[in-house]
Amino acid sequence: MPRKGILVDRPYERLTREQVELIHQASMQILTDPGLISFNREAVDILHSHGAAVESIAGDHQSWQVKIPEQVVLSAIDSAPKTVKLGARNPDNTLIMHGDEPRVYLVTGSETNIWLDVDFPTYVNKADPTREIRMPEFKPRRGTVDDLCQSAHVCEHLEMVDGYIRTVNIQDRDITEENKDVNKFFASLNNNTKHFMSGLTSLKQLDNVVRMAELIAGGKKALEDNPIISFITCLVKSPLQFVDDTTDTFIEVCRRGLPIVVSSSPQAGTTAPIREAGIMAQINAEVLAGITLGQLVKPGTPVLYGSVPVRARMDTLGDSYGSVETSQYNIDCVQMARFYGLPNYSTSGVCDSKIPGQQSSIERLFSDIVVAMSGPQYLHCAFGLLDCNSVFCLLQAVLDDAHFKMIELFLRQPRIDQTELEAVLKQIREVVATPQKLYIGYIRPVLRSGEISGLYPFEGGGEADDVFELAYERMKELLARPVEHIDPETTARIFEEIPGVLPRLNIYERGD
C-alpha cells in the first residue's frame, strides 16, 4: 500500500485553459528561437541526432546554441511516464504519482549549509526580578553528518513527511568531495525508511550510491521495482542554459533508468522576466528541454517536472521565496505539468525569515496552503528550512509537520451526499424536539473517527506563548523514539563494498 498523500479533489488553478496553451506555445517558440545554450557536448550531440539545430558559439567556454523542434519535445513528453513510482525501504512508504491526479505528497529539502540549534535561556524582568521567562535562542552552525542523521531520524517520525530530501549539507572535517555522496546517502537511508531523493556532489560517486541502494533494496532488479532512491539535478541554469557537469550527471542517471527530477529555478526579475507570462514561458521551456534530453537518452525514464521559480527581492536582488508571486508561479507550474500529464515536483514553504517566528510562519503557511491546494504530486515543502533555504532548524520541521496536518484536514473532500443528508436531517428533527436543543450527543462518533480537527498541538496554558517550547519537547520525544535502521548484514556489506562511508556511521560497530 503506497502512502495516501493528500488528494485534492478540485485543485486550485490560476490559469485558464487558453492561458495554459498560450504558455505552451510560447515555450515551444523559445526552444526554437532563441533555443538553449548548452555547455555540455554530449547533450548537444544527443539533441542534434534527433533533429535539433546546433550551432557553435564563439567564446571562452565551449558552448552551442541548440534549437529543439516542437515535434521532438512533444514526442519526449509522450514517452515520459505519466505515472512515476518512488519506492522506499519500507514499502508502506512508497509514493505513486499520476500526472493527472492531484494527489500531494509532502517532502523535505533542500540542502542547507547552516544548522540552527535551539536553546531556551531564562530572562529576568529588570523591573521585577521575581518574574522570569524562557525565550528561544537560535544559534547557527555548520551542518554535520550527525545533524543529517538526526534530521532523517525525526523526519521518519513526522507523520506528514512522505519522502525525504536531505536537509543539511554535511561539512565535517573528514567529509570530502569524494566521500560526501556515499555518506549523505547512507546517513539518510539508515535513519529513514521513506523515499530518499538527493542530488549528487560528484558524478564519480553515482555507481557507489546506486550499488548501496541495490544492496538495501535487495539487488539490481529489486531496485528497479522499488526505486528507494531518486535524483534531482539542476541541469538548467536560467536563462535557458544546459550546465556542463550537472547535465553529465543527468544523462548518467537517465541511462540507469532511476527516477529523476528535471528542476529549473529561474528568478523573476534577474534570470527570468519579471512578468508572470515571461517567467512561466521560460521555466516551462527549460523544464521541457531537460525532459526532452532525458527521454532521448533513455525513453521511458521516470521523470518529474520540477519547478522552483522565485521572484527577486527588490532590495538585494536575492531570492524572495516569501513573496506572493513565488507562490503564483509555483501554482502555474503545477498546471503546466498537469497539462502534459506529468507528475510535478513543486515548491512551497520556503521563507525569507532567518529564524522561526511570526514572519516565518506567515510566509511558509501562505505558500504551503495555496500551493498544496493546486495539487502538485511531489511538494518539496521546505520542512524546517529558513532564510531562503540556507538554514535548517529541526524545531521548525516539527512545527511544519503540525501545520501540514491542519492543511491536510482543510483539503479533505466534503462529505455531502444523500445518505449523509438523511442522517443529519434525522438529527435536526430529533434535537429540535428536545428541551435543550443541543447536538453535542452526536459529536462523539465524528470525533473518534478523526474527522474533526484537533486543538493546535502546541497550545500552551494561560496567556503565555509556549509554542516553541512545546514543539521542542515534541522534537526531543521524536529523537528518543527508535528508527528502523538498515539490518546488520546489509550494513556490513555496505561497509565492505562501498568505499568512503565513515566508520562512525556503522551503528553495529559502535554498539548503539
Add this chain to the structure above:
Amino acid sequence: MPEDIISLIQENVIQGRMTRDDEGMDEGIVGQPGVTELVEKALASGLSIQDIITKGLSGGMNIVGQKFEAGEYFIPDMLASAQAVGAAMEILEPHLAGSGVNAKGKIIVATVKDDLHDIGKNIVSILLRGAGYTVKDLGNNVDIQVIVDAVREEKPQFLGLSALLTSTMARMADVIQMLEENGLRDQVKIVVGGAPVSEEFAKSIGADGYGADGFQAVAVVEALSSGTEN
C-alpha cells in the same frame, strides 16, 4: 450477578451510553443495555440505591473525570456520561426517600431576561444532573418575576443565572435585588456565569459564586453545598 449490574452501570457511564441505542466509545455495543435500562434492572433486582449511585453512577463519573483530566476524554464525552447519570437519577428519584441516600439538592437555572443564549446554561444543567442534583430549567429570556416565583415555590438550595451579553448581565443584579425585596435571598445560594461575567462582577452584585465554565459551575455548587467555598 448484582455486582455485575453495578459494574455494568459504571462501565456504561464511562461509555456515555444512556440507552441501548447509544454508540458509546467501543465498537459493537449498540443494542446492549445502557445506563437507564441497567438502573431499571438493578431496581427490579432489589439492589441497594446507595450502591447504584455511589458505586455505579458516581464511580463511573469519577473515572470519566479522570479521563477528562488526562486529555483522553473531551467535553462531549463528559456530557454524554453526565446525561446518562442525569437520566438515571430521574429514575431513582422516587426511591431516594428511605434509601439512606441524601438527595444532593435542587437547583433552578435560567438565562436572564432579554438574553436568548442558552448553550452554556444547558451544558451546566446536564453536568449538574450528572453530578446528582435535581435541576429545574426555566429556559432563556426569563422574566425576573418568574425566577423569583420559582424560588418561592420550588425552594431550591441553588439558583444559577446565565447571561451572554454585557447588556443583559445587569439583569442578574436585578434578580438578586428582587429576591432580597421579597425576603427570599437568604434561603438560596446564587451562582452566576456566562461569557461577560467575572468573579469580580459576581461579587459586586452579591452572588455567592461564579463559574467560568460548566465544570467550574458544578465545582462551585459542590463547594457551596459542603460549605467549603472560598
